[in-house]
């Protein structure tokens with residue numbers, strides 16, 4: 001598949017203050033990409049540059065090979081064939097749902113507009129709400145109307161800025177899956193901006209971690225989770241902590257948590273000092289025996305699907321463990337620590 005969107009060495013600035021720096025990535029036809037990053041890292045600025053609302057300070061943006069943004073020219077948003085969904089939905093309050101959806105449909109007869117509005121309402125599963133006004137809709141329904149409006153003009157690329165941030169957790173999960181299905185059904189590409197890792201993992205085919213205006217890593221959710229290139233990326237896509245380690249053999253590392261054995265050899269030399277990034281789900285409290293590293297249960301938080309423990313080592317350091325099964329340990333109990341790392345994440349010491 002060919003590249004639909006290609007961003008090359010892109011920098012964006014407000015009044016000479018650089019916000020986004022040297023960002024490069026490309027997405028293919030039909031691919032959903034996510035830009036994930038903390039608040040203020042430049043996600044919206046980058047998205048607005050893609051949409052043509054902001055000029056670029058360096059680099060370029062191409063759609064299907066055509067340059068739409070460079071330092072010398074910016075193709076206006078309405079000529080880019082892009083649909084945009086904003087964080088606050090930005091529906092027109094004085095227009096009905098049907099008129100909101102039809103708003104961007106120029107050069108179409110009334111009958112054509114009606115047909116498109118109906119098919120969009122079917123697509124976003126709101127077939128009976130065409131006459132309602134935005135204030136008569138729930139947040140999730142408003143978001144669906146915003147999506148229908150963005151898709152009505154058949155864009156080649158859909159841009160979404162924090163589309164689910166105003167919804168509660170349950171709705172956010174449900175709608176992100178549904179929006180993914182709708183985008184896939186339309187066969188178009190999309191760039192979704194979010195600070196929510198779970199949402200990014202659910203909706204995207206590929207994602208980039210943006211921090212301090214720079215793209216830290218680009219890849220699938222699995223590759224970012226299991227093969228992060230930096231501690232910053234590792235922490236951004238899930239919990240975890242760094243532990244000093246010394247490599248004893250190809251697949252054996254001595255750490256503060258004890259001797260860890262891995263299924264696959266690490267490409268390390270004996271006695272090499274490393275840092276191991278270990279996620280709470282890889283650590284479990286067990287009944288203490290001499291063979292284990294000792295710890296004391298500091299706290300226990302039952303969350304339904306799993307229980308999170310804070311365990312204090314003899315050194316005073318506290319580590320998190322996340323276990324799915326119900327264990328009998330209470331606060332104050334002395335336990336052993338078991339570590340089962342399936343895919344070790346190793347950084348230089």
Ligand SMILES: Nc1ncnc2c1ncn2[C@@H]1O[C@H](COP(=O)(O)OP(=O)(O)OP(=O)(O)O)[C@@H](O)[C@H]1O
Pocket residue numbers: 014019037038039040041042043044045046195
């Ligand atoms: N119009 C503007 N003029 C000057 N500075 C701006 C402007 N818009 C945003 N900024 C600054 O650019 C930086 C990045 O903002 P941006 O909105 O792109 O971040 P973000 O990652 O989308 O954050 P959030 O998740 O909070 O929306 C911030 O420091 C912000 O204050």
